[in-house]
Each structure stands twice: as C-alpha cells, then as structure tokens.
Amino acid sequence: MRGKAITAMIVIILILTCLPFAPFMQVVDGVAFSSNLPVDNSTTYGNQAFPRIVTDSEGNISVVWAEGTTHFDHIFYARSENSGHDFMVKVRVDDATESSGYRSFPSIAINETGSIFVVWEDTRNDDVPSIFFSKSDDGGRSFSTNIQISTPGSYAIEPDIAIANNTIFVVWSQNVTIGSANYTKIFLTRSLDWGMTFETPRRIDDTATGESLLNAPRIDASERKLIVVWQDARNDPLYDIYGAISNDSGITFSADVKISDGPNYVKQTSPDVCFLPNGNPVVVWEDYRTGTSVIRISVSDDGGNTFSYSRIVSDGGVSVDPCVDSDNGGNLSVVYKLQTLTTNEIKYAISRNGGMTFSPSIRVDDATTSSKRQNPDIAIGEGGAPLIVFEDKRTTPQRIMFTKMINTPPLCTIDQPLSGSVVQGSIVMSGHASDPDGNETLVAVQVRVRSVDFKAETEWINASGLTEWSLDFNTTIFFNGEYVIEARAFDGDSYSEFASVNISIENPVELFPDLVVTPSNISFSPDIFEAGDLVRIVVTVRNIGNSNATNIEVKAFRGISQIGSPETVDFLPVNSSSNVSFVWQALQGSHTIRILVDPDDKIKELNESNNFASVEITVPSSSFFMPDFVIASENINLSSNKIKDGDEVIITATIRNVGTEDAINVLVTFAIDGSPMTQQKFISYLPINDTANASVTWIATKGTHTITAIVDPSNLITELNETNNNATISVTVQSIDEFPSWIIFIPVILIFVCVITIIYIMRWRRPK
Numbered sequence: 131m132r133g134k135a136i137t138a139m140i141v142i143i144l145i146l147t148c149l150p151f152a153p154f155m156q157v158v159d160g161v162a163f164s165s166n167l168p169v170d171n172s173t174t175y176g177n178q179a180f181p182r183i184v185t186d187s188e189g190n191i192s193v194v195w196a197e198g199t200t201h202f203d204h205i206f207y208a209r210s211e212n213s214g215h216d217f218m219v220k221v222r223v224d225d226a227t228e229s230s231g232y233r234s235f236p237s238i239a240i241n242e243t244g245s246i247f248v249v250w251e252d253t254r255n256d257d258v259p260s261i262f263f264s265k266s267d268d269g270g271r272s273f274s275t276n277i278q279i280s281t282p283g284s285y286a287i288e289p290d291i292a293i294a295n296n297t298i299f300v301v302w303s304q305n306v307t308i309g310s311a312n313y314t315k316i317f318l319t320r321s322l323d324w325g326m327t328f329e330t331p332r333r334i335d336d337t338a339t340g341e342s343l344l345n346a347p348r349i350d351a352s353e354r355k356l357i358v359v360w361q362d363a364r365n366d367p368l369y370d371i372y373g374a375i376s377n378d379s380g381i382t383f384s385a386d387v388k389i390s391d392g393p394n395y396v397k398q399t400s401p402d403v404c405f406l407p408n409g410n411p412v413v414v415w416e417d418y419r420t421g422t423s424v425i426r427i428s429v430s431d432d433g434g435n436t437f438s439y440s441r442i443v444s445d446g447g448v449s450v451d452p453c454v455d456s457d458n459g460g461n462l463s464v465v466y467k468l469q470t471l472t473t474n475e476i477k478y479a480i481s482r483n484g485g486m487t488f489s490p491s492i493r494v495d496d497a498t499t500s501s502k503r504q505n506p507d508i509a510i511g512e513g514g515a516p517l518i519v520f521e522d523k524r525t526t527p528q529r530i531m532f533t534k535m536i537n538t539p540p541l542c543t544i545d546q547p548l549s550g551s552v553v554q555g556s557i558v559m560s561g562h563a564s565d566p567d568g569n570e571t572l573v574a575v576q577v578r579v580r581s582v583d584f585k586a587e588t589e590w591i592n593a594s595g596l597t598e599w600s601l602d603f604n605t606t607i608f609f610n611g612e613y614v615i616e617a618r619a620f621d622g623d624s625y626s627e628f629a630s631v632n633i634s635i636e637n638p639v640e641l642f643p644d645l646v647v648t649p650s651n652i653s654f655s656p657d658i659f660e661a662g663d664l665v666r667i668v669v670t671v672r673n674i675g676n677s678n679a680t681n682i683e684v685k686a687f688r689g690i691s692q693i694g695s696p697e698t699v700d701f702l703p704v705n706s707s708s709n710v711s712f713v714w715q716a717l718q719g720s721h722t723i724r725i726l727v728d729p730d731d732k733i734k735e736l737n738e739s740n741n742f743a744s745v746e747i748t749v750p751s752s753s754f755f756m757p758d759f760v761i762a763s764e765n766i767n768l769s770s771n772k773i774k775d776g777d778e779v780i781i782t783a784t785i786r787n788v789g790t791e792d793a794i795n796v797l798v799t800f801a802i803d804g805s806p807m808t809q810q811k812f813i814s815y816l817p818i819n820d821t822a823n824a825s826v827t828w829i830a831t832k833g834t835h836t837i838t839a840i841v842d843p844s845n846l847i848t849e850l851n852e853t854n855n856n857a858t859i860s861v862t863v864q865s866i867d868e869f870p871s872w873i874i875f876i877p878v879i880l881i882f883v884c885v886i887t888i889i890y891i892m893r894w895r896r897p898k
Contacts, residue, residue: 177527181519189512230254294351303345352405368397375434392419457514474502540565542619549631560600563619575599582612644675644736661718687724758789758850775832783839798824
C-alpha cells in the first residue's frame with residue numbers, strides 16, 4: 131500500500147512538472163503554445179501591467195512590468211534560467227519612495243555579456259513624467275541607483291530601449307512648446323559606456339515647428355543601423371505611422387518616412403518594429419481604414435528608405451496592441467489582442483515568407499473565463515521559439531502571464547523501396563519530410579539500414595534533399611537477407627518518428643575479394659622525423675571480400691609524385707591483412723601521402739570504391755630538432771665561499787638543454803683568468819629540458835680571478851643557439867698569512883692608553 135502511494139505521488143509530481151509546457155489548445159499551421167504561467171509566483175501582489183520581455187545569448191528570459199495598488203507604484207523584474215519553466219523571485223528595479231508618484235511603461239534590453247538595462251516613465255520629480263534608467267550586472271539580482279536621462283522638468287513619456295554596436299539607445303516622446311501650446315516630439319539619447327553616462331537628449335523627428343503630436347515611439351537596432359517608428363499627427367489628428375533611419379549608430383537620422391499607407395483621417399496607431407536578419411526593417415500597427423481595427427504589416431526591402439504596401443496580419447475581429455519580432459531565419463512572429471464585448475484574447479500569427487502571407491491566428495492565452503487580456507509583448511527564444519507575456523485579468527489583481535511556443539516534431543515517410551520489396555544491385559531510396567512548424571525549419575533527413583538476420587545496423591547517413599529526399603543504396607556490399615530501412619527527419623530540436631520498410635536483399639552470389647585501405651592503415655617509421663630523414667611508409671591492406679586475392683599491386687604517392695616502385699602482395703586470404711612499405715626521403719613542408727591498391731583495377735572486387743586512402747603530414751626543417759645548451763653565471767658554483775691561497779676548490783657548472791633534441795658527449799671546459807684549465811669534463815647524455823653538472827678542481831692562488839665555464843667550446847654539436855654556451859664569475863682569494871691592516875694600530879693604541887694612565891696616577895698621588 132505504501133509503495134502504491136509513493137508511486138502515485140511520483141506520477142503526480144511528474145504531471146505537475148510537465149504541466150507548464152503542455153499544449154492547451156488547438157494546433158494551427160503546426161503551432162501550439164504552452165499553458166500560461168504567472169511570471170510572479172508570490173501570493174501577494176498588486177495590479178501588474180505593461181510587460182516587456184527579452185532573452186539573452188544564454189537563453190535566459192527577462193521580464194519587466196509595472197505594479198502597484200492604487201496606481202503603478204514600482205517597476206519589477208523577474209528572470210527564468212530554465213527556458214520559462216518557472217521564474218525566480220521578482221526584484222524591484224526602481225528606488226523611488228512609496229509616495230513619490232507613479233512608474234509605468236518599462237522597456238528592457240540586454241547586451242552580449244548579460245548586463246540588463248531598464249528604462250521607464252517616472253513621476254517622482256514634481257509629478258512631471260520623466261525617463262529613468264537602471265542596470266543590473268548580476269543577472270537581475272540587484273539594480274543600480276536610478277538616474278534620470280530625460281531633460282529635468284520636461285514632460286517625457288513612453289520610453290523604448292535597444293542595444294547595438296556597444297551602444298545603448300533610448301527613445302521617448304517629450305513635450306515641446308510651440309507658441310503657447312505643448313506638442314509631443316520624438317527624442318533620443320545614447321550611452322557609449324553601458325549606462326554610466328548618457329548624451330544630452332535630442333529630437334530626431336523633422337516636423338520642425340509643426341504643431342503636431344508624435345508619440346508611442348518604438349526602436350530597434352542592428353549593428354550600426356537603427357530605426358525609430360512612432361504614431362504621427364502631422365497630416366491629420368487621427369495619426370499615421372512615421373519612422374526615421376540611422377546608419378551611423380544614431381549620430382544622424384534620415385528624413386522622416388511615412389510608413390502607413392492608409393488614407394488621411396483614418397486612424398493608424400500603436401506601431402512596433404524589428405529588423406530582419408538581412409537588415410531590412412518590418413513595421414506593424416493598428417489600422418482602422420476598414421472601420422474596424424486590424425493589424426497591418428509593411429516590410430522594407432531597401433534598408434528602410436521605402437516600405438511595401440501593407441498587408442493584413444490579423445484574421446477577424448477588433449485587433450489592437452501589435453508586437454513583432456523575427457528569428458534568425460527571417461520568420462516573422464506577430465502577437466496582438468483580439469477584442470470582443472465580453473473578453474479579450476491574445477492572438478499569434480507567423481509568416482515564413484518575409485511577411486508576404488501569415489498563418490491563421492492562434493490563441494495563446496488559456497483563460498476559460500470572460501476576463502480580459504491586453505498589452506502583449508514578444509521575444510524570440512532558444513531554437514527560434516516565440517516567447518509571449520501579457521496582462522491578464524482572470525485573477526484580481528491582474529497579473530503578468532507567460533507562454534512559449536512548443537515545438538511540433540517533423541514528419542518523415544519512405545516512398546521507395548516499398549515495404550516487402552526484393553532488391554538487388556544499386557537502388558535509390560527516396561521519400562518525403564515535412565515540419566508542421568514550417569518546412570524551412572527542417573535540418574536533415576537521415577537513413578540507416580538494419581539487418582534482421584545479423585542484429586546489426588549502419589550509422590545514420592544524411593540523405594540528399596529535405597522535403598523530397600533520396601539516398602543511393604548499394605545492396606551488393608551487404609549479405610543477402612532480411613533488412614529494415616529506417617528514416618527520420620530533424621528540425622533542429624526534435625526528431626520525427628521513424629519511418630520504416632522491410633526489404634529482402636537477394637543479389638546473385640559472387641565470390642570476389644574486396645581490398646580495403648583506410649587512413650588508419652598508413653603509418654610512418656620513425657613516427658617523428660625531419661627533412662632529409664629516410665622514412666618508411668607502412669601500409670596495411672585488408673581483404674574483406676568473400677574470395678582470396680593474389681598479386682595485389684600497391685602504389686604510394688606524395689601528391690602526384692610516385693614514391694619508389696610499386697609493391698606487391700602475393701597472396702591475401704579472406705578476412706586477413708598484409709603490410710607493404712615504401713622508403714621515402716622526407717621533404718620539408720606539408721604533404722598528402724596517397725595510397726592506391728590495385729590502381730589499374732586488374733582485380734575484380736565486390737567494391738571498387740575503397741581502394742584509396744590518404745593522410746596529411748607536415749615535415750619540419752632539419753634545423754628544427756637540435757639541442758641548445760645554456761649556462762649562466764648563477765649556474766657556476768664553488769665548494770667554499772671563503773677561499774684562501776692554496777685551497778683546493780671544486781668548481782661546478784650546471785648545464786641545461788633547452789633545445790628540441792637530446793645530446794650526447796657534451797664537452798665542458800673551464801678557464802681561469804682566460805687561461806684554459808687542463809681538466810675537461812664530458813656529459814655523456816643530456817636530454818631536452820634537463821640539466822647535468824660538470825665539476826673540476828682548482829688550487830686557488832692569491833688575488834681576484836675570473837672563472838669561465840664553456841659548453842661545447844669547438845661547436846662540434848650544432849645547436850639552435852650558439853651564443854649562450856659560456857658564463858663567467860669573479861672570485862677573490864686571500865693570502866694564507868694575510869692579516870687585516872688595522873692590526874698594526876693595536877700597539878700604538880696600547881702605548882697611548884698606558885701614557886694616559888700613568889699621567890692620571892701621578893696627578894692623583896701629588897700632594898694637595
């Protein structure tokens with residue numbers, strides 16, 4: 131009973147563990163999303179809104195949002211380090227006091243090293259909205275002191291942030307006084323030192339003194355290029371979508387470009403933008419030209435100078451709040467809110483052809499109540515999977531929910547040969563593969579052959595083609611019998627289920643040898659050699675056929691130059707091997723050594739394609755392998771530090787070989803004051819990176835002398851460096867009866883002391 135209870139608990143835990151990634155809805159065009167997950171798992175929280183999401187190079191997911199009770203008091207951050215399975219405890223980003231206004235509209239970006247940068251709208255200063263900034267260098271566990279980056283006292287709202295070319299870009303809309311009225315314009319600032327300082331904000335739109343409203347800016351950046359888009363009322367009060375391009379990291383901007391293509395006095399608002407991998411920008415927005423809001427998209431094919439006629443992304447209903455992002459393959463993902471009288475749904479659509487067409491929209495929220503959802507944001511995660519966050523009112527207070535696309539495994543079929551076929555000779559295996567997530571995500575189709583009789587199988591072999599694949603199959607290299615052909619497709623994330631067919635191989639029984647040579651069958655003796663050395667190239671030839679072979683010719687080549695004469699293997703039985711060798715005088719440089727077995731195809735074989743092998747070798751120059759003897763003054767030592775005339779002194783020199791070859795019979799000589807000593811010493815063997823001592827005896831004589839040790843004085847041994855073979859020290863030898871000069875002053879001092887003493891005594895004894 132207890133065992134059953136434990137088993138049941140394990141099952142429940144596994145179910146709960148997998149639940150966040152279980153698809154909860156229909157699959158449309160091969161797309162499905164995971165169950166919604168609260169980003170903030172705390173039990174107490176305020177109203178949460180305005181979520182933004184981004185991923186880093188390690189696949190970590192970062193989300194920011196505004197949260198509060200009576201209004202949005204603070205900006206919070208949460209992080210997932212397990213692909214969105216769950217999120218860490220939220221961290222507060224702002225450092226405003228509890229009663230200092232509101233904070234909202236956060237935006238987030240992450241650089242290549244994982245530093246996190248957040249901007250938001252903040253009214254802590256006299257209730258005037260300003261743009262504030264904070265950063266985290268520890269993975270979002272703490273954030274820096276907030277700094278204001280908009281001009282103090284200005285009315286600045288709706289910031290957005292992007293990073294490229296080691297530069298932080300922040301845009302927002304800000305009041306500009308024209309006459310007696312205020313109008314919002316588009317401002318930008320940059321940081322070139324990762325948020326330590328920011329440049330003075332400047333306008334980037336070109337409406338000059340026009341009395342118009344420009345707001346809701348969005349920015350994206352790629353290398354030195356950035357694009358800013360916004361909703362613009364310069365033509366009519368219902369807004370168009372405009373943008374500006376910079377090709378020099380925001381130093382200068384192009385003239386404003388009108389992106390939306392609806393007629394005047396038609397509302398076109400809420401833009402978002404992203405770059406495709408080819409550097410062309412894509413813009414989405416809400417469009418009311420049909421009387422009902424739909425999501426439209428426009429793509430530039432010239433870097434943002436002009437934009438295509440827009441196309442509809444959404445597929446019915448009132449659609450608002452669009453966001454767009456692109457994966458590395460150029461697939462465009464758009465998320466938006468579908469609005470009804472009783473509920474709002476978060477919808478997703480994907481284009482796999484650069485925005486020309488879109489899939490039917492799929493619902494990504496899994497709410498079952500008539501509550502509302504809004505303000506979605508999207509980022510592309512690991513493997514190109516879209517990640518989505520949104521506000522959700524299914525609970526009170528509302529909270530931020532997260533979902534991610536779930537990969538659908540590809541499909542694979544084998545069309546030829548048919549199951550049950552009897553095959554022989556060379557045939558072509560073929561079939562089809564597809565991926566419900568889009569065929570452009572297919573990476574490979576692989577095939578293997580499994581023997582039923584011998585319980586063995588080949589490695590997986592890549593076929594040619596993807597959606598229509600094929601692979602040549604030479605059945606003659608297999609024994610006759612029953613086999614299973616298996617095929618699978620791979621989409622970069624998951625393999626398909628195996629497709630399989632059963633076949634019988636029935637080739638006419640032929641008795642032929644099969645001669646084989648591979649790179650591993652080619653060796654050299656010695657295995658280390660240099661230019662000029664005579665090297666023996668040893669080749670092992672094997673017979674893996676079903677008949678013995680005789681008179682097998684083998685040739686060796688260096689590139690296209692033949693090495694020596696052909697060698698012959700007189701007799702090679704089945705399943706045996708034999709060695710032949712070629713003598714070659716090595717040449718300096720890089721070479722391809724090629725071996726041909728039966729080069730003229732005089733012997734009929736089961737397989738003629740395995741008679742060739744080659745290896746690449748590099749031969750160093752003859753000067754590469756040499757010893758190099760080194761001695762320095764600190765390597766000369768004496769048996770005593772205090773030497774007197776006539777002492778017997780042992781002089782020891784320590785020699786090191788720092789070269790690339792061992793040395794033998796190394797002569798070491800010594801000289802006193804330049805005169806060679808009669809004693810000489812030989813070091814019989816000195817390996818590389820090792821030392822040896824040579825010692826001689828010297829009868830010291832009075833005076834200062836130089837002692838020199840010389841290695842290989844006649845340069846009989848060629849070295850890498852001949853200039854480091856001698857060293858000299860200086861030594862002073864004292865006379866045996868020599869005494870210090872100060873001793874002669876002792877008698878004088880004694881006489882002086884005696885005289886003083888006598889005078890003192892005589893004065894003391896004088897009568898008073």
